[in-house]
Amino acid sequence: MRCHRCNREMAVSKEDYHYTESGLDNVYLGDVNIYKCQCGEEIASIPDLVEVNSAICHCLIKKRAHLSGEELKFLRKNAGMSAKSFAEYIGVNKSTLSRWENNKQCIDKSNDRLVRLIYANIKRMSQDEIGCLLKETIREIQDREQEAIINIPIEKLHHPGETRNYM
Secondary structure, X not given: OEOOOOOOEOEEEEEEEEOHHHOOOOEEEEEXXXXXXXXXXXXXXXXXXXXXXXXXXXXXXXXXEOOOHHHHHHHHHHOOOOHHHHHHHHOOOHHHHHHHHOOOOOOOHHHHHHHHHHHHHHOOOOHHHHHHXXXXXXXXXXXXXXXXXXXXXXXXXXXXXXXXXXX
16 A cells, blocks of 8 residues: 555554544454554554444443443444434433433433443344343443443454354
């Protein structure tokens, strides 16, 4: 690959990548091709962003702590919903959703659970996956603790016919 800034050939290496473009501070992608140029330019080559974002969402709905505002927003956007329609869908007004997403107000346990289940339903997770989510994750949601790091190994991304297992 050639550098768009100086047109030199860029060196490539596989590295862990802090995926801040997601809008989440705690997401790292493993074994990503990173292109580096002598001029200082760096470009991460992230394959199949749709699948990467789905993997992140899968990790978020299974985490055992309350969703942060950024995580809630990430789930909503990945579900393809506007703030207005999502707020209507979960039965709150848009300003409440805005306060949750901007960390001005903590989302309560019942709405946290509802958001996870709505996301699972919108993404058409299997009944077995939803049942597992209800039995193992949602009932044990703890108050906010330290922020969990989400590591997505690129080589474990879902491929048709394979089982999803991102963690």
